[in-house]
Amino acid sequence: MRYLPHNNAERQAMLNAIGAADIDALFADVPADALNAGFDLPDHQGEMEVERALGRLAAKNRAASQGPFFIGAGAYKHHIPATVDHVIQRSEFLTAYTPYQPEIAQGTLQYLFEFQTQVAALTGMEVANASMYDGSTGCGEAALMARRITKRNKVLLSGGLHPHYGAVTRTNLELVNAKVVQSPMNVDASEDLAAQIDDDTACVIVQTPDVFGNVRDLTPIAEAAHAKGALLVAVVTEVVSLGALKSPGEMGADIVVGEGQSLGNGLNFGGPYVGLFATRQKYIRQMPGRLCGETTDADGKRGFVLTLSTREQHIRRDKATSNICTNSGLCTLAFTIHMTLLGEAGLRKLAMLNHESACRTADALAKIDGVELLNKSYFNEFTLRLSKDASEVVEKLAGDGVLAGVPGARLLPHRKDARNLLIVAATECVSDEDIETFTSKLAEALS
Amino acid sequence: MSMNNQGRPTTPTSGAGEAMETNVKTFTGNKALMIEEALSFEVGDLSGSGVDLPELSGQYDRLGGVNRNETIGLPGLSEPEAMRHFVRLSQKNYAIDMGPFPLGSCTMKHNPRLNEKVARLPGFADLHPLAPESAAQGALELIDTLAFWLKELTGMPAVAMSPKAGAHGELCGMMAIKAALEARGEADRRVRVLAPESAHGTNPATAVQCGFKVEAIPGDGTGRVDLEALKEKLGDDVAGIMVTNPNTCGLFERDIRAIADAVHDAGGYFYCDGANFNAIAGKVKPGDLGVDAMHINLHKTFSTPHGGGGPGAGPTVLSEALAPFAPLPYVSCEDGKYSLVETLHHAEAEDGGDTLGRLTAFHGQMGMFVRALSYMMSHGRDGLKQASEDAVLNANYVLARLKSEMTPSFEGPCMHEALFDDRFLKDTGVETIDFAKAMIDEGYHPMTMYFPLVVHGAMLIEPTESESKRELDLFCDALLSLAKRAKAGETESFKAAPVYAPRRRLDETAAARHPVLRWTPPQTAQAAE
Numbered sequence: 001m002r003y004l005p006h007n008n009a010e011r012q013a014m015l016n017a018i019g020a021a022d023i024d025a026l027f028a029d030v031p032a033d034a035l036n037a038g039f040d041l042p043d044h045q046g047e048m049e050v051e052r053a054l055g056r057l058a059a060k061n062r063a064a065s066q067g068p069f070f071i072g073a074g075a076y077k078h079h080i081p082a083t084v085d086h087v088i089q090r091s092e093f094l095t096a097y098t099p100y101q102p103e104i105a106q107g108t109l110q111y112l113f114e115f116q117t118q119v120a121a122l123t124g125m126e127v128a129n130a131s132m133y134d135g136s137t138g139c140g141e142a143a144l145m146a147r148r149i150t151k152r153n154k155v156l157l158s159g160g161l162h163p164h165y166g167a168v169t170r171t172n173l174e175l176v177n178a179k180v181v182q183s184p185m186n187v188d189a190s191e192d193l194a195a196q197i198d199d200d201t202a203c204v205i206v207q208t209p210d211v212f213g214n215v216r217d218l219t220p221i222a223e224a225a226h227a228k229g230a231l232l233v234a235v236v237t238e239v240v241s242l243g244a245l246k247s248p249g250e251m252g253a254d255i256v257v258g259e260g261q262s263l264g265n266g267l268n269f270g271g272p273y274v275g276l277f278a279t280r281q282k283y284i285r286q287m288p289g290r291l292c293g294e295t296t297d298a299d300g301k302r303g304f305v306l307t308l309s310t311r312e313q314h315i316r317r318d319k320a321t322s323n324i325c326t327n328s329g330l331c332t333l334a335f336t337i338h339m340t341l342l343g344e345a346g347l348r349k350l351a352m353l354n355h356e357s358a359c360r361t362a363d364a365l366a367k368i369d370g371v372e373l374l375n376k377s378y379f380n381e382f383t384l385r386l387s388k389d390a391s392e393v394v395e396k397l398a399g400d401g402v403l404a405g406v407p408g409a410r411l412l413p414h415r416k417d418a419r420n421l422l423i424v425a426a427t428e429c430v431s432d433e434d435i436e437t438f439t440s441k442l443a444e445a446l447s
Numbered sequence: 448m449s450m451n452n453q454g455r456p457t458t459p460t461s462g463a464g465e466a467m468e469t470n471v472k473t474f475t476g477n478k479a480l481m482i483e484e485a486l487s488f489e490v491g492d493l494s495g496s497g498v499d500l501p502e503l504s505g506q507y508d509r510l511g512g513v514n515r516n517e518t519i520g521l522p523g524l525s526e527p528e529a530m531r532h533f534v535r536l537s538q539k540n541y542a543i544d545m546g547p548f549p550l551g552s553c554t555m556k557h558n559p560r561l562n563e564k565v566a567r568l569p570g571f572a573d574l575h576p577l578a579p580e581s582a583a584q585g586a587l588e589l590i591d592t593l594a595f596w597l598k599e600l601t602g603m604p605a606v607a608m609s610p611k612a613g614a615h616g617e618l619c620g621m622m623a624i625k626a627a628l629e630a631r632g633e634a635d636r637r638v639r640v641l642a643p644e645s646a647h648g649t650n651p652a653t654a655v656q657c658g659f660k661v662e663a664i665p666g667d668g669t670g671r672v673d674l675e676a677l678k679e680k681l682g683d684d685v686a687g688i689m690v691t692n693p694n695t696c697g698l699f700e701r702d703i704r705a706i707a708d709a710v711h712d713a714g715g716y717f718y719c720d721g722a723n724f725n726a727i728a729g730k731v732k733p734g735d736l737g738v739d740a741m742h743i744n745l746h747k748t749f750s751t752p753h754g755g756g757g758p759g760a761g762p763t764v765l766s767e768a769l770a771p772f773a774p775l776p777y778v779s780c781e782d783g784k785y786s787l788v789e790t791l792h793h794a795e796a797e798d799g800g801d802t803l804g805r806l807t808a809f810h811g812q813m814g815m816f817v818r819a820l821s822y823m824m825s826h827g828r829d830g831l832k833q834a835s836e837d838a839v840l841n842a843n844y845v846l847a848r849l850k851s852e853m854t855p856s857f858e859g860p861c862m863h864e865a866l867f868d869d870r871f872l873k874d875t876g877v878e879t880i881d882f883a884k885a886m887i888d889e890g891y892h893p894m895t896m897y898f899p900l901v902v903h904g905a906m907l908i909e910p911t912e913s914e915s916k917r918e919l920d921l922f923c924d925a926l927l928s929l930a931k932r933a934k935a936g937e938t939e940s941f942k943a944a945p946v947y948a949p950r951r952r953l954d955e956t957a958a959a960r961h962p963v964l965r966w967t968p969p970q971t972a973q974a975a976e
């Protein structure tokens with residue numbers, strides 16, 4: 001067994017040193033009839049066999065890079081520099097634990113400090129934590145945090161919030177009997193959120209660009225929320241958009257949560273991803289999750305530690321701000337490396353490349369008979385109304401090798417009027433040829 | 448006589464070396480391989496970049512007038528600078544690949560690189576979570592296959608795959624319990640959750656996040672749950688218990704079945720924290736012990752890397768009683784065709800059935816699933832059993848070897864981790880933290896310290912099955928020598944430790960008192976003063 005160092009002679013020598021007759025003597029506390037249970041599982045296999053078997057499974061999937069690809073809705077295909085994957089596989093990063101012993105974990109701690117700084121700058125906030133599991137769980141945590149801060153019970157979800165984020169938030173809030181109000185999910189971003197904020201509203205949660213791709217100006221809703229003593233939670237599912245769009249902080253958000261997958265992290269069929277969580281300095285003691293802070297060592301040298309842990313489960317137990325323990329460590333490293341390679345100039349350019357890709361794709365598709373572009377504004381994603389059922393169109397195009405986007409019914413299964421909607425994303429990875437193929441195949445499918 | 452004796456000396460001159468060793472102050476502050484590294488923000492500038500991107504056309508702006516005009520404040524580094532920056536940082540970390548990492552309750556075992564390789568196959572790593580089902584059949588099959596292994600290994604009928612880490616799995620399990628109580632119409636009444644004092648912090652935090660109140664179950668003096676005391680606390684207002692087994696003292700709960708029966712008789716459910724599954728995987732099925740829900744940390748038992756704090760994965764197995772309340776989405780298979788049940792709408796029941804809802808945007812930690820399955824297939828039924836046995840053997844060996852100088856908290860045998868307290872340091876002036884920091888100078892990552900809370904100055908050692916006998920012997924010899932030195936009154940050297948690490952002891956109190964959580968440019972830092 002290649003992962004186990006002992007041979008049987010060593011095992012026996014160790015049993016002798018312990019004074020145990022056999023290995024099962026060490027399991028004496030286990031009920032006898034439960035010990036050495038039978039398992040309907042295969043025995044061990046070599047590297048070659050395992051690699052072959054899993055390779056067969058991988059080959060049954062269609063990778064994003066295999067052809068024209070336009071799926072987004074909360075996870076985005078971007079080019080990741082080769083440096084990223086090399087560095088995150090270094091043993092010292094990959095096989096370290098949470099930095100509980102800071103003297104021998106400065107590598108992890110320093111990149112977490114850099115990550116927090118990058119996320120705070122991107123979101124336009126004062127502080128960010130060291131990550132949540134993903135954007136959606138961060139969204140649920142933000143709602144809980146807003147309840148703690150305001151001591152109010154109602155949470156208002158914008159109609160443009162990714163339905164899965166809404167569902168996760170609802171799951172978390174119903175447990176503590178909070179009231180969740182869903183604003184109508186209109187594709188054109190028309191909703192009167194201000195009118196739905198009252199004196200019991202803890203926060204309103206608004207996504208920009210919203211799930212249909214519309215760019216939202218959060219300034220008016222921030223003012224309306226603050227006028228009623230409520231907080232604005234801004235959600236960003238495409239972090240690259242922050243290279244082109246005004247930051248939520250600048251628009252008055254109190255908490256910003258985001259999905260950081262786009263930087264440094266692959267699609268991975270939905271995980272692991274990296275949840276971004278940022279807020280104002282005054283709220284740090286109500287934040288969930290780990291925080292890395294600067295300090296000095298006994299020689300007066302700068303160093304970093306995990307800090308404010310009196311918020312956390314391992315110290316505060318039943319009074320913790322959240323139960324989160326393990327977070328997205330290595331994904332934050334991937335994010336930090338990618339962001340460091342881009343720099344401000346690179347991020348801005350990447351963002352506009354995405355925007356241009358989307359504009360070109362939209363222009364080409366909108367010319368097709370039976371296609372209507374529903375967005376006035378967008379970043380790298382927009383929504384079309386097709387003359388046919390979008391799920392069927394997507395299946396047909398998948399057969400043609402084009403992954404065309406997310407059909408409305410996948411996200412809004414209860415809505416009949418969403419059946420013909422198609423949410424299309426175009427990143428820097430989309431080529432002119434991809435757009436042409438998509439356009440001709442879609443025209444064919446709709447004719 | 449060789450040329451070298453006249454030219455470049457090949458043997459160090461004796462004498463001065465030893466005295467100088469720790470006093471040399473270098474100009475750079477570097478110490479040979481230990482190189483000081485500034486923050487990327489102090490090195491790069493706003494125009495720097497390590498990527499080459501195509502030119503923009505400049506023709507489009509449909510951003511709705513919400514353009515970002517202000518400076519963001521993100522310096523960039525060229526590729527060689529970035530590479531050096533992060534490689535230098537990496538060299539300030541301890542890692543399993545360097546030596547023993549005996550953090551109790553964390554299962555720092557070897558992370559096979561085959562797992563990394565297969566997880567990076569484009570069919571998995573470059574697959575979108577919302578790709579049409581027809582384009583993701585292999586991924587769904589993999590999830591279903593891993594689910595089969597997990598159900599078989601635990602002897603449980605169902606598993607929720609989407610939880611993102613152990614604590615998220617706890618949330619899943621406790622939510623399922625709450626949903627089941629709601630279905631019984633007893634959720635308003637059953638508000639108490641019982642958990643031992645030795646429980647991990649996530650247990651009480653999770654219970655409260657689910658709207659329960661937590662009460663401690665006293666221990667029995669042998670490091671286990673006091674069955675009689677538990678029975679006294681049970682009643683018709685109890686939702687369930689959260690018990691870790693093997694527990695956080697490294698012991699198997701002997702009365703596990705009686706505990707389960709008592710809770711079930713009182714109408715409650717048994718949540719088992721499965722963080723310590725590595726002691727019994729392939730050997731014992733938790734389903735045979737009366738468990739209703741248990742999370743499995745794939746990043747502990749099934750070797751997916753901890754990555755400096757994550758990502759993890761916490762699939763949660765559920766009993767027949769809780770299975771109907773499992774979260775969405777889940778994978779189903781009919782006639783060899785896999786599908787993903789994502790919404791209430793697709794579920795059989797008209798009203799969407801009893802599901803507790805959605806825990807995360809997508810389907811869980813697929814990248815970790817691939818790694819875990821790769822590990823399980825590599826070990827197989829026989830290897831998993833052997834791994835658990837070796838993990839338990841190693842912990843008991845450490846316990847046996849250290850008990851002459853250190854103080855085990857409870858009678859053995861232990862499971863996969865050995866718990867010591869600080870009685871052996873009594874009157875030495877050396878505390879658990881000092882002992883741990885001295886281990887750093889010896890080249891070891893310290894054990895888990897001050898957890899569990901039920902013994903004084905806890906030191907919880909989990910060697911895992913990955914350590915060879917030779918490595919364990921050296922480790923034990925080092926700890927024995929440290930214990931002897933502490934008893935011999937070398938207190939000061941313990942208080943000063945570590946001296947050979949990239950940093951000496953860090954001031955955590957100051958960090959918490961004046962939190963500096965991000966870098967700020969020097970000008971603004973001054974202006975703020």
Ligand SMILES: Cc1ncc(COP(=O)(O)O)c(C=O)c1O
Pocket residue numbers: 324325326552553612613614615647649691695720722723744759760761
């Ligand atoms: C006993 C126990 N329970 C639960 C957890 C939480 O698991 P995770 O960190 O994966 O959320 C841990 C992890 O440290 C643990 O040791």
